[in-house]
Amino acid sequence: MSEKYPINLWVNEERYEKLQKAGLAAMCQEMLAGLKCIQVYCNEAQKDKILKVFPTAKFDSATTKSIELLPRQVKDKIFDLVVQKQSIDIMDEFLKSC
Amino acid sequence: MAEIGHGGKEIKERILEPAEAKKRIQGLKQYPIRSQLANEVIGIAYGFFSPLEGFMGKADVEAVCKKMRLKDGKTVWSIPIVFDMSNEEIAQYGVKPGASIVLTYTGNPMALFEIEEVYEYDKKSLAKDVYGTDEAKHPGCARTYAYKDKFVGGKITLVNRPKINEPFTPYFLPPLQLRKIFKEKGWKRIVAHQTRNVPHTGHEWLMKGAWFQTYGELPMDKPYVGVLVNAIIGEKRKGDYIDEAIILTQDELRKSGYFGDHNHLTSLTFWDMRYAGPREAVFHAALRTNLGLTHHMFGRDHAGVGTYYGPYDAHRLLESLQGEINIVPVYSENWLYCPHCGEITSESLCNHKKEWQKFSGTLIRSIVQDGVKPPRLIFRPEVFDLVLECAEKYGFGSPFVDEEYLKKRTPVFVMPPLA
Numbered sequence: 269m270s271e272k273y274p275i276n277l278w279v280n281e282e283r284y285e286k287l288q289k290a291g292l293a294a295m296c297q298e299m300l301a302g303l304k305c306i307q308v309y310c311n312e313a314q315k316d317k318i319l320k321v322f323p324t325a326k327f328d329s330a331t332t333k334s335i336e337l338l339p340r341q342v343k344d345k346i347f348d349l350v351v352q353k354q355s356i357d358i359m360d361e362f363l364k365s366c
Numbered sequence: 367m368a369e370i371g372h373g374g375k376e377i378k379e380r381i382l383e384p385a386e387a388k389k390r391i392q393g394l395k396q397y398p399i400r401s402q403l404a405n406e407v408i409g410i411a412y413g414f415f416s417p418l419e420g421f422m423g424k425a426d427v428e429a430v431c432k433k434m435r436l437k438d439g440k441t442v443w444s445i446p447i448v449f450d451m452s453n454e455e456i457a458q459y460g461v462k463p464g465a466s467i468v469l470t471y472t473g474n475p476m477a478l479f480e481i482e483e484v485y486e487y488d489k490k491s492l493a494k495d496v497y498g499t500d501e502a503k504h505p506g507c508a509r510t511y512a513y514k515d516k517f518v519g520g521k522i523t524l525v526n527r528p529k530i531n532e533p534f535t536p537y538f539l540p541p542l543q544l545r546k547i548f549k550e551k552g553w554k555r556i557v558a559h560q561t562r563n564v565p566h567t568g569h570e571w572l573m574k575g576a577w578f579q580t581y582g583e584l585p586m587d588k589p590y591v592g593v594l595v596n597a598i599i600g601e602k603r604k605g606d607y608i609d610e611a612i613i614l615t616q617d618e619l620r621k622s623g624y625f626g627d628h629n630h631l632t633s634l635t636f637w638d639m640r641y642a643g644p645r646e647a648v649f650h651a652a653l654r655t656n657l658g659l660t661h662h663m664f665g666r667d668h669a670g671v672g673t674y675y676g677p678y679d680a681h682r683l684l685e686s687l688q689g690e691i692n693i694v695p696v697y698s699e700n701w702l703y704c705p706h707c708g709e710i711t712s713e714s715l716c717n718h719k720k721e722w723q724k725f726s727g728t729l730i731r732s733i734v735q736d737g738v739k740p741p742r743l744i745f746r747p748e749v750f751d752l753v754l755e756c757a758e759k760y761g762f763g764s765p766f767v768d769e770e771y772l773k774k775r776t777p778v779f780v781m782p783p784l785a
C-alpha cells in the first residue's frame with residue numbers, strides 16, 4: 269500500500285455538530301488531551317501538490333507525518349467539502365479547484 | 367557593590383550623558399547601521415555581552431573561533447561579535463585606527479564607535495569553526511557570508527538611549543536593572559528559560575520542572591527561586607510567532623496565575639539567532655550570567671537547526687566548560703500529555719509509553735492557526751485568547767510572521783532624536 273499523509277482538521281463543538289449531521293462523527297479521533305480531529309488523507313502526489321500550491325504548509329516529517337500549517341481558509345474549505353460530500357476522500361476534488 | 371558578570375568582570379553600562387554625548391559626536395561622520403548591529407550595540411552598551419566593550423578585533427575573533435575564548439585565553443566566548451563594512455564605506459567614512467564615527471539607527475545618533483582596527487577574516491573558516499559547517503544553507507553561515515568586505519573592531523558607547531515601543535517597553539530589563547529586581551524579590555537562584563515561542567503547557571512544565579531542579583535544597587519558608595523567561599527578539603523568519611504574541615503570552619502565564627510575581631518574570635534580549643547549537647548555548651550561558659541568573663535551562667538540540675547538531679551536543683559542550691562558566695546548566699526533558707495519568711508528565715516519570723500524546727510544535731501551531739480552542743491541559747485559555755488578540759492587534763490577522771508583518775510592523779525600538 270502506498271503512503272498516506274493526513275491533514276488534521278481540528279474539531280471544536282460547532283464542527284462536531286456538522287460532522288454528526290454528515291454521519292462522520294465516528295471518524296473523529298482524540299489527538300491531544302481530548303481535542304478532536306478528523307483526518308483527510310493525501311497520497312504522495314497530492315501531498316507534493318499541496319506543498320507546492322500552499323508554500324506556508326509544512327510536512328511534519330519528524331513527529332506526526334502530517335501536513336500542517338495550511339492557511340485557515342484552505343482548511344475551512346477542506347472541512348466544508350468533507351461535510352458536503354459526507355466523506356473524507358475528497359482531496360482529488362479539492363485539488364481540482366486549486 | 368560591584369555587579370560581577372561573565373568572565374568575572376564588573377558589569378558597567380557604556381552610556382554617555384546627553385550633554386557629554388553631544389560634545390563627543392560633534393563633527394563626526396554618521397554611519398547608519400542595520401538592525402542586527404543595532405541589537406548588538408545595545409548588547410554591548412548595557413552589559414548583556416559583558417566583558418565585551420565593543421566589536422571584536424582580529425585577535426578576539428581568532429581566539430573565539432579556534433579556542434572558544436577571548437584573546438585573554440581565559441574568558442569563554444563562543445560567537446564572534448563583529449562589525450562589517452565594505453571597502454567603499456571604509457574609504458567614504460574615513461574608517462581607520464584612531465578615528466571615530468557615530469553609528470545611527472532609524473535616522474538618529476545611537477553610539478560612538480572608536481575604531482581600533484580594520485581587518486579581513488576568512489568567512490569560510492569562521493563559519494566552519496563556529497557552526498561546524500560551511501554550508502550556505504545553515505542560517506548562521508548565511509549570516510556570516512552576508513558580511514561585507516572587512517571587519518572593524520573598536521569600543522562602543524551609547525550616545526542616546528533607545529525608545530522601546532509598546533508592548534515591549536516593560537520587558538526591556540538590562541543586566542543592572544534586572545539584578546536589582548532579583549534582589550528586591552529576594553531570589554537566591556534564578557533559572558533562565560530561553561524562548562522564541564508562545565507557551566503551551568509542555569513549555570509551562572519545562573519551566574516548572576526547571577524550577578524544581580533549581581530549588582534543590584533551599585528552604586521553603588519564602589520564595590527563593592524564580593524563573594526568568596528571556597525572550598530573544600531579533601530577525602524574524604516567516605512562520606515564526608510574532609514577537610508581540612511571544613512576549614505577552616509568556617508574561618500571561620504569570621498574570622493568569624499559572625505562576626506568580628513570587629516566582630516568574632519575563633524580559634527580552636535583542637539578538638539575531640545564529641542557530642549555532644552548542645556554541646549558541648555557551649553564548650546564552652554568558653548572556654544570562656550577565657543578567658544575574660544562576661541557572662539556565664537547556665533542552666534537546668538547544669538553539670540548533672536542521673540536523674546539524676545532535677540532541678545532546680550542547681549539553682556535552684557545557685559539561686566540558688564547568689568551572690569556567692558561572693551558571694549551572696539545568697537540562698530539561700520532554701514533557702507530554704498522558705491520557706492514562708490524565709496530566710502533563712514527562713518521559714522520565716510516566717511509563718505509559720504506548721499512550722503518550724507528545725507535543726509537537728507544528729501540531730500546536732496548526733491548532734492555533736485553525737482558531738480551534740484546545741483543552742486547557744494543552745494550552746491555557748488565557749494564552750489562546752491573547753494569541754488571537756495579538757494576531758488582530760499586531761499581526762494583521764495572523765499570529766505568525768508573514769510578508770505583511772515584516773513590512774508594516776512597528777519596530778521594537780527606535781532611536782529618538784538626541785535630546
Ligand SMILES: [Zn+2]
Pocket residue numbers: 704705706707708711716717718
Ligand atoms: Zn501516564
